[in-house]
Amino acid sequence: MSCSLNLRSISYKKGDKYILEDINFDLDHKEKIAIVGQNGVGKSTLLKIIAGLKIATNGEIEIFHNKIKYQNDFEKYRDEIGYLPQDVSSFFLCITVIEDIMFSLLTLGIKKEEAYKKSIEMLKRLDILYLENRVIYDLSGGEQKIVALAAILIKEPKILLLDEPTNALDKKSENLILDILNKIDKSMVIVSHDKIFIEKLASKVYNLENKSLTEIRLS
Ligand SMILES: Nc1ncnc2c1ncn2[C@@H]1O[C@H](COP(=O)(O)OP(=O)(O)O)[C@@H](O)[C@H]1O
Numbered sequence: 001m002s003c004s005l006n007l008r009s010i011s012y013k014k015g016d017k018y019i020l021e022d023i024n025f026d027l028d029h030k031e032k033i034a035i036v037g038q039n040g041v042g043k044s045t046l047l048k049i050i051a052g053l054k055i056a057t058n059g060e061i062e063i064f065h066n067k068i069k070y071q072n073d074f075e076k077y078r079d080e081i082g083y084l085p086q087d088v089s090s091f092f093l094c095i096t097v098i099e100d101i102m103f104s105l106l107t108l109g110i111k112k113e114e115a116y117k118k119s120i121e122m123l124k125r126l127d128i129l130y131l132e133n134r135v136i137y138d139l140s141g142g143e144q145k146i147v148a149l150a151a152i153l154i155k156e157p158k159i160l161l162l163d164e165p166t167n168a169l170d171k172k173s174e175n176l177i178l179d180i181l182n183k184i185d186k187s188m189v190i191v192s193h194d195k196i197f198i199e200k201l202a203s204k205v206y207n208l209e210n211k212s213l214t215e216i217r218l219s
């Protein structure tokens, strides 16, 4: 089966201390895997390494079977990888929700009228049309998370890297996101501490503990 991502012996050192050691996994085409673990074990750090926002101290990453050697190598995959940070407060570039979601498409060269139409469709799909003209910085953390997800999904990336997609969401929004992510037929790495959410979404679950990953069964 073709792979979207391969991690080989990834380590990451902060100061003189290793946060991650000898991390290995393969993400198959359209596979959904989850990474769970206690606070502070390095889940977000690992996802940032995969997204090209931090460079591993040792090890190798392949994206679509192409070896990534330097941070610049990630640039050609920017539009293929949709990264949702754990903290989305500095994710947004525009003032209102509709402007920000449209901006994602305008950067891809899509015309304004088409970008508006598609953005409205996405807002409807995520059940947040009522937020269309709201100022992003007035939204709750949970609302911001869904808007950020909309801005990512609209670019139709091939790989989704989602860091705690449901934290700060109420049950209704969480179920909606679960339903949407389940329907999306793409490769995904989902970081979460919510085992019930993960169980309903991922086909493989890894626990990050003592700097390394171990595959676990949840039920
Ligand atoms: N910007 C930073 N500066 C200093 N320490 C950091 C920074 N980001 C993360 N860390 C540390 O790295 C470790 C892993 O953090 P993180 O990847 O955020 O864990 P998790 O997402 O599993 O909660 C923690 O000990 C955290 O305190």
Ligand SMILES: [Mg+2]
Pocket: 043, 044, 045, 086
């Ligand atoms: Mg984290």
